[in-house]
Amino acid sequence: MPSASALLGRHGSLVLLLALVLVVPVVADDYYLGLGATVGVQALLAMGLILVTGLAGQFSLAQAGFFGIGAYGSALLTVQHGWPHLAAAAASAAVATGLAYALGKPIFRLRGHYLAMGTLALTQILYLLANNLSFTGGSSGFGGVEPFALGGGLTFDTLREQFWLTWAVLLVALWGCLRAGRSREGRALQALGGHEAAASACGVNVSWSKTRVFAASAFIGSIAGSLYAHQLLYVNPAPFDVFASVGVLTVAVLGGLRSPWGAILGAVGYEALRQGIDKVLPGLFGEASVGAGQALVLGVMLVLVLVLRPDGFVGLLGAVAGSVRRWYAARTGRPAQDRAAPAPGDHATARPVPSGRSPMAGVVLEAEGLSKHFGGVKALDGVDLTLHAGEILAVIGPNGAGKSTLMNVLSGNLPATSGNVTMLGKALTRQPPHRVAALGLARTFQTPSLFAGMTVHENVLVGAYRGGKVGLIRSAVPTLAAAAEERRLSARVDGILERLGIVHLASAEATLLSLGQQKMVEIARALAQEPQVLLLDEPGAGLNLSEKADVAVVLRELRASGMALVLIEHDMDFVMQLADRVQVLVFGETLLVGPPEVVQSSPDVVAAYLGTAPAPDAPVEVADVRA
Amino acid sequence: MNVFQDLATGLSVGLVYGMIGVGFVVIHRITGVVNFAQGDLAVAGAFGAVWAAELVPPEVSVFAGAAVGGLLGAALYWCAVHPLRSQGLLVQTIVTLGAAVVIRSVVQLLFGTKPYAILPFTGGDPLRFGDVSMQRQTVWLAAAALVLYLLLTWFFERTMTGRAMSACAVNRYAAGVVGINATRMAAVAFTLSGAIVGFVTATQAPIAFVTSGVGLALALKGFIAAVLGGFDRIGLALAGGVLVGFVESFTASTISAAYQDVIVLTLLLVLLVARPAGLTRVKVSQRA
Numbered sequence: 030m031p032s033a034s035a036l037l038g039r040h041g042s043l044v045l046l047l048a049l050v051l052v053v054p055v056v057a058d059d060y061y062l063g064l065g066a067t068v069g070v071q072a073l074l075a076m077g078l079i080l081v082t083g084l085a086g087q088f089s090l091a092q093a094g095f096f097g098i099g100a101y102g103s104a105l106l107t108v109q110h111g112w113p114h115l116a117a118a119a120a121s122a123a124v125a126t127g128l129a130y131a132l133g134k135p136i137f138r139l140r141g142h143y144l145a146m147g148t149l150a151l152t153q154i155l156y157l158l159a160n161n162l163s164f165t166g167g168s169s170g171f172g173g174v175e176p177f178a179l180g181g182g183l184t185f186d187t188l189r190e191q192f193w194l195t196w197a198v199l200l201v202a203l204w205g206c207l208r209a210g211r212s213r214e215g216r217a218l219q220a221l222g223g224h225e226a227a228a229s230a231c232g233v234n235v236s237w238s239k240t241r242v243f244a245a246s247a248f249i250g251s252i253a254g255s256l257y258a259h260q261l262l263y264v265n266p267a268p269f270d271v272f273a274s275v276g277v278l279t280v281a282v283l284g285g286l287r288s289p290w291g292a293i294l295g296a297v298g299y300e301a302l303r304q305g306i307d308k309v310l311p312g313l314f315g316e317a318s319v320g321a322g323q324a325l326v327l328g329v330m331l332v333l334v335l336v337l338r339p340d341g342f343v344g345l346l347g348a349v350a351g352s353v354r355r356w357y358a359a360r361t362g363r364p365a366q367d368r369a370a371p372a373p374g375d376h377a378t379a380r381p382v383p384s385g386r387s388p389m390a391g392v393v394l395e396a397e398g399l400s401k402h403f404g405g406v407k408a409l410d411g412v413d414l415t416l417h418a419g420e421i422l423a424v425i426g427p428n429g430a431g432k433s434t435l436m437n438v439l440s441g442n443l444p445a446t447s448g449n450v451t452m453l454g455k456a457l458t459r460q461p462p463h464r465v466a467a468l469g470l471a472r473t474f475q476t477p478s479l480f481a482g483m484t485v486h487e488n489v490l491v492g493a494y495r496g497g498k499v500g501l502i503r504s505a506v507p508t509l510a511a512a513a514e515e516r517r518l519s520a521r522v523d524g525i526l527e528r529l530g531i532v533h534l535a536s537a538e539a540t541l542l543s544l545g546q547q548k549m550v551e552i553a554r555a556l557a558q559e560p561q562v563l564l565l566d567e568p569g570a571g572l573n574l575s576e577k578a579d580v581a582v583v584l585r586e587l588r589a590s591g592m593a594l595v596l597i598e599h600d601m602d603f604v605m606q607l608a609d610r611v612q613v614l615v616f617g618e619t620l621l622v623g624p625p626e627v628v629q630s631s632p633d634v635v636a637a638y639l640g641t642a643p644a645p646d647a648p649v650e651v652a653d654v655r656a
Numbered sequence: 657m658n659v660f661q662d663l664a665t666g667l668s669v670g671l672v673y674g675m676i677g678v679g680f681v682v683i684h685r686i687t688g689v690v691n692f693a694q695g696d697l698a699v700a701g702a703f704g705a706v707w708a709a710e711l712v713p714p715e716v717s718v719f720a721g722a723a724v725g726g727l728l729g730a731a732l733y734w735c736a737v738h739p740l741r742s743q744g745l746l747v748q749t750i751v752t753l754g755a756a757v758v759i760r761s762v763v764q765l766l767f768g769t770k771p772y773a774i775l776p777f778t779g780g781d782p783l784r785f786g787d788v789s790m791q792r793q794t795v796w797l798a799a800a801a802l803v804l805y806l807l808l809t810w811f812f813e814r815t816m817t818g819r820a821m822s823a824c825a826v827n828r829y830a831a832g833v834v835g836i837n838a839t840r841m842a843a844v845a846f847t848l849s850g851a852i853v854g855f856v857t858a859t860q861a862p863i864a865f866v867t868s869g870v871g872l873a874l875a876l877k878g879f880i881a882a883v884l885g886g887f888d889r890i891g892l893a894l895a896g897g898v899l900v901g902f903v904e905s906f907t908a909s910t911i912s913a914a915y916q917d918v919i920v921l922t923l924l925l926v927l928l929v930a931r932p933a934g935l936t937r938v939k940v941s942q943r944a
Contacts, residue, residue: 088746142690331754
């Protein structure tokens with residue numbers, strides 16, 4: 030997205046498009062005006078799909094269904110019940126949006142592909158209903174719809190006016206989608222597509238966020254349907270079957286799923302191709318073949334575009350513009366303004382954190398009898414854990430001891446089989462990750478889990494998600510408060526980046542950084558949550574010595590500021606120099622908890638790591654230490 | 657309004673749904689992809705049998721159906737899914753929908769929209785049990801489905817390739833570490849899946865006509881079968897398909913034939929919302 034949106038997403042392209050929309054109707058004849066209005070409707074449908082599939086990564090085939098709800102809703106309410114046109118369009122959109130909520134909320138708790146088939150079924154059901162019910166006019170539909178009229182005699186009768194109306198709505202939708210995509214909620218959605226577990230650990234309510242964007246796509250789809258009904262003045266079921274959904278998908282894929290601009294480029298390209306096919310095919314296969322031949326070409330195109338250029342026209346344009354810029358830069362001798370990942374080793378040393386050491390001695394996090402079983406495997410079996418403010422508790426143990434499982438259960442990424450976790454007196458057992466995050470627990474992951482396609486600054490902003498309130502709609506129609514909130518969150522992120530000494534990486538694409546830098550960004554993202562408890566899953570793994578030293582400095586400062594930290598680590602030197610207490614896990618059970626010196630000298634710990642049989646009196650000794 | 661007649665009618669179509677569901681499960685377990693072309697692979701296989709039935713007896717032509725389905729499944733994997741292996745499941749799933757449209761329209765260009773059938777394996781009047789009648793071909797179909805099910809179970813539990821595929825299903829990364837070629841296993845899954853749905857749909861062709869456009873509807877109902885099997889268990893998916901067949905024929909005879917699809921698909925939505933684990937006991941939301 031960055032390169033494409035750098036090219037297209039700025040105001041220049043919007044102004045250009047606006048100029049085109051104003052000029053085209055003046056020069057075009059009726060045929061092209063009608064075509065333009067149709068293209069506008071297609072683009073609007075594809076825009077809804079790009080929101081839900083491109084931005085949030087959820088495969089929806091409901092677009093034709095919502096399109097149908099809008100068209101039939103507007104037609105039925107205005108023709109048979111005499112409603113004002115705007116009210117009918119609004120009511121239809123409300124129905125579509127409500128349906129999306131009702132269906133999306135339960136389905137999004139499940140695996141993603143259930144949505145694809147569920148929405149396919151929904152589209153098919155609506156199509157069959159329109160075909161079979163009597164009040165919809167059955168398979169031949171009904172006419173008598175009037176051209177769209179606002180109150181006060183403002184009507185859109187001519188093709189030129191309809192063109193303007195459709196493209197005005199489209200431009201507003203484009204502007205809103207572009208804004209929403211760069212907003213707090215848009216970033217959260219993009220993050221969900223990149224790394225769902227990490228996004229939810231940042232406090233993003235996964236199923237709710239997906240549901241809202243699905244509802245937004247339903248709203249846009251329904252509006253497109255209302256416009257369509259008032260253009261054709263007639264509705265019948267055929268344009269709303271499942272292949273219409275496939276058509277919308279083809280438009281979006283052709284244009285590029287990653288940007289709202291893809292909807293417009295895709296719709297124009299798709300219509301041009303269809304016109305071409307209609308001229309060429311009858312000559313190849315005969316008149317009768319047009320339907321199947323068209324479907325064939327479109328299907329082949331869908332496959333080919335995905336295989337050759339998964340980011341569509343927008344990606345292609347971005348790449349072309351990039352090489353033109355580089356060529357121009359090479360000619361003029363000025364460096365290209367490309368975002369490049371800084372060279373590894375280019376890290377500044379961490380700045381000291383204002384050390385107001387205030388060791389609150391209280392217990393922050395407490396787990397009792399925590400178990401997690403996978404079938405017959407007891408990854409965790411009755412583990413207790415106590416964590417105080419201002420301390421670093423290291424959790425060590427051989428591979429398979431259950432360390433990462435413990436972390437996932439504490440953070441809510443895995444539900445516990447049994448046992449309880451409380452944080453500052455509040456129960457967080459079996460709460461979903463975003464709730465746990467809301468209570469003040471942040472985490473990092475063992476393997477790098479930054480969000481692809483987003484800069485370091487944007488990644489850390491996702492961490493600050495819960496610090497804001499502005500939702501999808503308010504960011505699409507920006508208010509002063511929304512802008513102020515965005516500035517506040519951005520300032521918070523800048524502060525954290527500076528504090529960790531990675532402010533120079535702010536605009537680099539996060540997943541292209543070195544492993545050490547990624548680990549640091551992940552810590553920054555967790556800190557943006559302003560947590561009271563921070564869980565770190567192997568923050569030192571894969572880092573070189575100086576990077577490890579940087580991490581150690583940061584962790585000490587966080588402890589000094591009163592934060593409670595749980596550290597999973599294999600590097601014993603790293604653990605022993607940082608930890609206040611060490612908890613040793615073996616086969617899902619606690620072997621020992623104690624200060625680093627005690628743990629280091631325990632023969633049982635050595636035995637657990639090296640695999641020698643424990644001494645016969647070992648269980649007694651363990652019991653002693655635990656008590 | 658005879659429930660037993662509904663059962664007999666629903667059985668034949670239900671077995672096809674069930675096997676398409678099995679096809680979904682085989683591909684999904686190994687690759688994570690939901691193959692939207694599953695129904696169109698089945699239809700293409702059936703048309704392969706229709707074409708072969710001009711030359712060979714019907715009981716041989718169904719093997720041509722399996723061959724066509726299998727070859728198309730392999731082509732689908734190598735031409736569309738494999739090139740997108742680094743793009744993530746969403747894009748791989750979308751591309752199967754594109755492939756579905758391609759297969760469907762090619763079949764339509766070759767055979768038109770007319771319904772086709774092949775002759776039953778054994779002639780003669782339908783079998784009668786009291787006032788319930790059942791086509792003889794249904795017995796063949798049930799036998800074919802049973803044999804396929806046993807073969808698949810044997811394949812996944814006893815053969816090296818099958819066990820390697822099961823290993824991929826449990827943990828693709830670990831399977832790779834022990835030297836299992838995940839790409840090859842995925843290709844086998846697509847081929848196998850195409851072959852079984854082609855075979856079964858061809859075997860059903862003497863009972864119900866096949867038309868070029870029926871693939872998506874078959875896929876949707878096969879998907880319900882797969883959901884009933886928890887997207888994991890082939891036996892339950894097959895049973896689930898038969899259940900869908902029963903519900904469909906029962907709805908058609910007691911409520912309305914025009915609304916049978918509306919009702920069955922609404923049940924899919926209800927199923928997804930209320931009991932996504934299908935007939936299994938595992939909670940879907942807890943699995944990776």
